Each structure stands twice: as C-alpha cells, then as structure tokens.
Amino acid sequence: MLDPKIEAMPRAEREKYQGRLLHTIVRHAYEKAPGWKKRLDQAGVRPADMRTVKDIESLPIIRKDDIVRLQRESPPFGGLLAAPPEKIERVAVAPGPIYLPLVTADWKTSTKAYYGLGFRKGYKAINTFSYMYMASWGGDTCMRRIGVAIIPTGVGNTELQVQIMRELQVEGFAGTPSFLLNIIRKAEDLGFDFRKDFRLKVAMLSAEKFTPALKQALKSYGLTCQDLYGTAEGHVAFECEHTRGYHMLDENIWEVVDPKTGRALGPGEQGELVATALSFKGFPLLRFGTGDLAYYMDDPCPCGRTSYRIGPLLGRVEDTTKVRGAWVFPRQVEEVMARFPQVSRFQAVVTRQQNRDFLTVKVEAADTANRDNLSKAVADGIQDLCRLKVDKVEFVGAGTIPADRKTLVDERPWE
Ligand SMILES: [Zn+2]
Numbered sequence: 001m002l003d004p005k006i007e008a009m010p011r012a013e014r015e016k017y018q019g020r021l022l023h024t025i026v027r028h029a030y031e032k033a034p035g036w037k038k039r040l041d042q043a044g045v046r047p048a049d050m051r052t053v054k055d056i057e058s059l060p061i062i063r064k065d066d067i068v069r070l071q072r073e074s075p076p077f078g079g080l081l082a083a084p085p086e087k088i089e090r091v092a093v094a095p096g097p098i099y100l101p102l103v104t105a106d107w108k109t110s111t112k113a114y115y116g117l118g119f120r121k122g123y124k125a126i127n128t129f130s131y132m133y134m135a136s137w138g139g140d141t142c143m144r145r146i147g148v149a150i151i152p153t154g155v156g157n158t159e160l161q162v163q164i165m166r167e168l169q170v171e172g173f174a175g176t177p178s179f180l181l182n183i184i185r186k187a188e189d190l191g192f193d194f195r196k197d198f199r200l201k202v203a204m205l206s207a208e209k210f211t212p213a214l215k216q217a218l219k220s221y222g223l224t225c226q227d228l229y230g231t232a233e234g235h236v237a238f239e240c241e242h243t244r245g246y247h248m249l250d251e252n253i254w255e256v257v258d259p260k261t262g263r264a265l266g267p268g269e270q271g272e273l274v275a276t277a278l279s280f281k282g283f284p285l286l287r288f289g290t291g292d293l294a295y296y297m298d299d300p301c302p303c304g305r306t307s308y309r310i311g312p313l314l315g316r317v318e319d320t321t322k323v324r325g326a327w328v329f330p331r332q333v334e335e336v337m338a339r340f341p342q343v344s345r346f347q348a349v350v351t352r353q354q355n356r357d358f359l360t361v362k363v364e365a366a367d368t369a370n371r372d373n374l375s376k377a378v379a380d381g382i383q384d385l386c387r388l389k390v391d392k393v394e395f396v397g398a399g400t401i402p403a404d405r406k407t408l409v410d411e412r413p414w415e
Contacts, residue, residue, distance in 0.1 A: 002115035002146075006250050007305045014306065018253055019052040021278035026050045026059070028082060029284040035070055035079025036284065056253055057264055061274055061289040064233075068096040077101060083282040092134040094232035100134060102234075103282030107141040109251035113238035114142040116247065116305075117226050118202035121147035125172030125202075126165060128155050128179055134234045135207055139174045148172060155179060158186045166197055174204040177214045177225075184221055194221050206230050229310060231290050235275040237310050245297050245309030251279045254310060255287075256296050259317045267298040270327055272317050273310065291317045293329060321410045323350050324357045326388045330407035333361075336381035340374065342367045345401040348382075352412045360392045364401055371395060 001007045009017070027047035029036035040046070043060045050056070070078030081088075081101055088101040119125065125148050129136035140150055151168065153161055155175070161183050164170065173180055180203055184194050192198070203218075206228045218225050226239040229246045237246035237254065248254045252275060256265045259272040273290045293314040301309065314329045321328055328348065337346045345364040350357060361378055365371075375393040382390050 001303075001305065002112045004304070007112065007307070009250075009306060011306055014250060015053050017250070018278065019050075019055075021251060022053060022056060022253065022276070023047065023050045025276075025278050025281070025284055026286065028281055029080075029286060032082035033080050033284065035074065035077075036082070036286070038079070053253060056255070056276060056287065057262075059287045061257075061262055061287045062285065063289045064094075064096055064098065064291065067098045071099060077283070080283060080285075082284055087282060090137050092137050092234075093132050094134060098233065100233060101283050102134075102137055102141075104137075104141045106277075106280050106282055107138060108145065109249050109277075109279040110138060110234075110236050111142040111145040112249060113228060113236045113247075114139070114204060115146055116238045116240050117204055117228060118224060118241075119143055119146050119148050119172055119204070120202075123148045123171040123202070124151060124168055125149070125174060126151045126153045126161065126170055128153055128161065128173070128175030129207070130155060133207075134232055135174075135230060138230070138234055138236065139204055143172070143174070158182055159190070162187045162190060162192070165200065166192065169199045171199050171201045172203070173200060174206075176208045177203075177205045177210050177218060178208060180205065180223075181214060181217055184218075204228055229313070231275065231288070231292075233285060233288060234280070235277050235285075235288065235290070240301060240303040240305060242302050244301055245311050247301070247305050247309050248296075248307045250307060252277050254296065254308070256294065259293075259320070260322070265295075267308075268295050270295045270314060270329070289317075293317060293320060319406065319408060321350055321408060323359050323388055326386060328359075328386050328388060328408060332385045333382065333407050336378065336385055339381060340365075340378070342374070344398070345403070345405065346407075347401050347405050348408045350408070350410045350412055357412065358391045359388065360394050361390055362394050362396050362401060364396055364398055366398075368395075 030040055030047045045058050076099055083103055087103050089104050090102045092100040092102055125143055127139055127150050187194050203223055210227050215225050228238045230236040237248050239246055255274040256271040257274050265271045273292045273294050275288045276286055295311045297309045297311055315331045319330050333348045337343055343363055343365050347362045349360045378393050379390040
C-alpha cells in the first residue's frame with residue numbers, strides 16, 4: 001500500500017472521510033464552475049446539504065451525452081471548469097468528444113492504483129497509450145509521482161518497442177493487453193527469450209476487454225496481470241495482487257444504481273456504476289454515470305485494504321433490459337449459450353404479449369435432432385443464471401439471425 005493509514009482505515013472512518021471530501025468538492029464546484037452551479041440549483045441541491053456519503057444520492061447523475069451537449073452549448077468546457085485557465089496543464093479527449101482539462105495535482109489519489117498494480121520507484125516504463133487520451137496522461141502522472149521514468153512510445157512500431165524494452169531493460173508497461181502480447185510475440189519472432197532477455201515486471205493493462213485467454217497468455221510469461229478499470233473520463237479502480245475485483249480508491253465514491261430509477265443498490269446487486277472523483281478539483285465530475293454494469297463486494301480483501309471492490313464488468317446499460325422485473329444482461333445469455341457448441345447463432349428477443357413481457361430465445365442449430373432437449377437446456381440455463389423463465393425457444397433457419405446481431409433485443413412498444 002502506498003498510503004496504509006488511508007487505504008486500511010476502518011470503514012466507518014472512511015465514510016466520514018468521504019463525507020467531508022464530498023462536501024468540499026460540491027462546494028468547490030458550486031462556487032467555481034457556473035455550469036455546476038446551474039445544475040445543482042436546478043436540482044435544488046445546496047453544498048451545505050452534502051454532509052454524509054449518503055447525501056450524494058440527491059445529486060443528479062451526469063452522463064456522457066450531457067457533457068457533450070453542455071460543451072457544445074457553452075464551449076469549450078461546458079461551464080464545468082472549476083480552475084483558472086492557467087492551471088490547466090493538458091486537455092485530454094474522451095470519446096464523444098468530451099474535452100477534459102487536466103490539473104495533474106488532482107491525480108494524487110489515482111497514484112495509489114498504480115502502486116497497487118506494482119509500479120515502484122526507480123522503474124522505467126513504456127507508455128504505449130495514445131497521448132490524446134486520459135489513460136495516457138493519467139498513467140504518466142501517476143507513474144511520475146511514484147518515481148517511474150516514462151518512455152512515451154505511443155502505439156505501433158512493435159519492433160522498435162521490442163528494442164527499447166530490451167535495451168533500456170524496461171520494468172513497466174502501460175497499454176492494452178493485446179498490444180503487450182503482440183510485443184512479446186514479436187520479441188520471440190526476433191529470436192529472444194522473453195523471460196530471460198527482458199526485465200518486464202509490471203503492466204498497467206486497460207482500454208480493452210481483458211479476456212481469460214489473454215490473461216492466461218500473459219501469465220505464461222510470468223506477468224502478474226492485475227487489471228485496472230478506468231473510464232475515459234479518468235476514474236480508476238484497480239486489482240491488488242489477490243485479483244478479487246477492483247479496489248475503489250478512498251477518494252472516489254462509487255455507487256451501483258438501478259439504471260432506470262437511480263436508486264442505490266446493495267452489495268452483489270447488479271446495476272450501473274456511478275463515479276464521483278472527490279479529488280478532481282479542476283474539472284469536477286459529480287455522479288458521473290459510466291454506463292457500465294457491475295456489482296460491488298464488501299467482504300474483506302486479504303491485502304488489508306478496507307475499500308469495497310467492484311466485481312467484473314457485466315456489459316453496458318444500453319445493451320441491457322428488464323424483463324418482468326429482472327435484469328437480463330447480454331453477457332449472461334452469451335454465457336449460457338456458450339455451453340451449446342451445436343448452436344451457431346442465437347438471439348434473445350423481448351416482446352409484449354397480452355400485457356406481459358415475453359422472452360423468446362431464437363436459435364440456429366446445425367443439428368436438428370434432440371431439439372426438445374436443447375430447448376429445455378437453454379431455458380433451464382437462463383432460468384438459473386438470470387432467474388427468468390424463457391417463454392419460448394424458437395428454432396430458426398440458418399442465416400435468419402444476422403452475423404452482426406445484438407445478443408439481446410427489446411421489441412416492446414413504449415408509449
Ligand atoms: Zn486487495
């Protein structure tokens with residue numbers, strides 16, 4: 001731990017600590033950023049109302065689309081900038097595009113994530129992220145704070161990356177897991193033994209789905225493969241050496257909410273991740289709706305950090321839907337269907353019949369025998385995982401379901 005006093009503090013104490021920080025950041029945003037003042041006034045929230053962590057629920061959730069709209073209406077930063085212009089050191093660009101003015105002092109808290117991943121003073125690290133994005137600047141800032149020397153190589157030039165990593169005896173890597181694997185494979189093609197000829201110890205891997213296959217491949221080279229969860233807007237959570245979910249940073253409030261109602265959910269309940277970085281003074285983001293679906297865990301972690309942890313990401317809010325009161329995630333449907341190799345394509349379709357939600361699973365199967373068994377196994381699998389009864393398993397002809405289909409479609413009419 002970089003800061004054991006804070007990272008291992010008793011939970012009740014952390015709640016008080018976060019309550020104080022919440023009050024400070026809301027007051028700061030209200031007083032310094034006209035866009036935030038307007039938003040909070042409209043919601044009827046006063047900074048003085050923010051006393052405890054629980055009070056955060058009275059703040060409206062801000063989404064990517066809202067920021068894009070605000071920045072278009074009131075360029076360049078949508079009235080959300082809470083620092084004098086000369087304090088802005090960089091402007092990162094997030095998809096949208098959203099322009100994110102950065103004040104590097106605000107990144108002190110995220111440094112704990114990089115330390116947690118294993119970056120140490122005196123290391124050299126290549127940063128292969130594009131320097132347009134937050135992942136790059138965030139990583140750069142945090143690694144520098146620890147005392148890591150950065151080699152800003154950007155993406156591409158795999159052969160040159162191999163040469164730099166070997167000749168400089170680089171200990172750290174920041175980039176996507178697949179790009180790291182490309183570099184390792186290139187090194188092997190060039191005749192090197194990665195374990196012997198290279199010094200790579202730690203990697204900050206992010207910005208793409210870290211599949212079990214990728215993880216396994218990287219582990220076989222002796223890398224620890226702790227994952228970092230980050231939004232393009234700069235919120236991060238990290239896996240410690242025990243890789244039991246992403247630790248929340250002490251200066252971030254992560255909520256899991258019902259995407260439709262905004263109601264806060266408890267541990268283990270699946271919903272949308274909403275992030276508030278209490279340390280982002282330059283460009284505060286209060287209750288940022290990430291659109292990512294997950295749940296949180298409150299059981300203790302053997303590493304000694306007392307923060308809650310975010311579980312695996314389950315998908316995106318826009319891809320999910322509620323059927324008869326139960327959430328269905330595309331990933332769950334995919335997980336069930338992966339058990340049936342005879343199924344080439346599938347799609348879950350929600351319709352409305354006689355004022356009731358109706359769930360059909362369409363299936364293209366090579367083998368026409370045993371349809372009844374397959375049908376039952378599909379329905380049972382979904383019932384187990386989603387706690388939801390499948391109304392119909394429909395076998396359709398080959399090529400009926402398009403190759404680029406969505407796993408889950410909602411065809412209910414909404415008036
Ligand atoms: Zn831990």
